[in-house]
Amino acid sequence: MIFGAFERLVAMRYLRARRQEGFVSVVAVFSLLGIALGVGTLIVVMAVMNGFRQELMSRILGVNGHLTIYANSQSIPDHDAAAERLRGLPGVTMVTPQIQAQAMVTSEGNAVGAIVRGMSNADLAERSLISDRLIRGDFASFRGEDVVLIGSRMARRLGRTVGDSITLLSPRGNETAIGMVPRMKRYRVVGLFEVGMFEYDNTFIYMPLEAAQLFFRLPESVNAIEVFVDDPDRVTGLRGEVLRLSGPEVRSVDWQQANSSFFNAIQVERNVMFLILSLIILVAAFNILSGQYMLVKGKGRDIAILRTMGATRGMILRIFFLSGASIGLIGTLAGFLLGLVFADNIETIRQWLQGLSGAELFSAEIYFLSQLPAEIDPVEVTQVVGMALFWSFLAPLFPAWQAARVDPVEALRYE
16 A cells, blocks of 8 residues: 555644544554553563473473483393494584482482482583583582582582581481381582573482492393483484383483473463463554544535645555554554563562562562573564554545545535
8 A cells, every 4th residue: 555645644633632632643653552552561471481381391301312312120131232223313513421319409408309319420421511610619510429510409408518517308218127227328529500490400419420320229230211302392203212222121311291281381381371461452443543533524524625626536545544543553563662672681680670679570489480581572562562453554544444434425414
């Protein structure tokens, strides 16, 4: 649709309502603000949802394998040969034999549950999310039979730091004449890591593989093998071959199965928030429609004069369409800029609001992450802007069509 200079002039003039048309102007302002807030909020919410999912994936896949082989019994038979066969699979980037078990950690009257990972020094060094995130201690000290790395939040809960000792109690105790006695051993903390995800920083303990084999009584053996691939989304297609090469008496769990509740919840929340916030844009579009309809009713005399001066029905339609569409266009542009700026600085804004109010606005215990993430997806932003423009351009069409149908004779009959 091509707009002439005269049509643009009249349309912009109608946007600046006179005093007696103040209500129409107020409706236009609220319509513009409604679309701007709807578009901006939708961009921010979708960016936060994307960032939350991406951060969860990077933390989860940085600490856990894309596919994990577990022993159905106590240990995986001939795990070294199985690991070597898995390394030869196309698409496999890393294979890590290890021991995974649960234990109770005690220290000076405090006790917490923990997930213990026994890994070799070389294998753990390749997990950059752990080895590069030591906030205290030295990774070179991760050797021997009595050393561990623990998460920063667990250290705070236990009141421990580098150089202090903790006691691990295994659920598999020792058989004695008086019954089952819990097996326990003291370990020295040689490092504190901080992944940035509450669950890992609060519950994970890493110890050398030899120490884990000794404590959990799995000499020269492991009970899990983690497999990393070059494309995590295609890990399901490798499962059959991985199980075949791993030998008998094993089962596999991929990262999607292990964390399905996380990602399903995020997807449901994302869809619901998109629907709810889209209604804000739809309501603002209806405000444009009602405002333009009132404008057409109030400009009946002006329309008749323009028609008698030679304006065609098409010119009248374009004038009132441009008047209403301009509100949606300006509102969408403002919301687009507002959403991008807010999403790009959301963590800074959160910190400022948190300092101003004194309340914790993003608790790591609830949201699993220590920072509020946001990742802007250009495709989703384009969809949001496109939807806003669609409703903004559709809303003024009916009032503009009504204006084009005004009969000059009837409009001027009682003037």
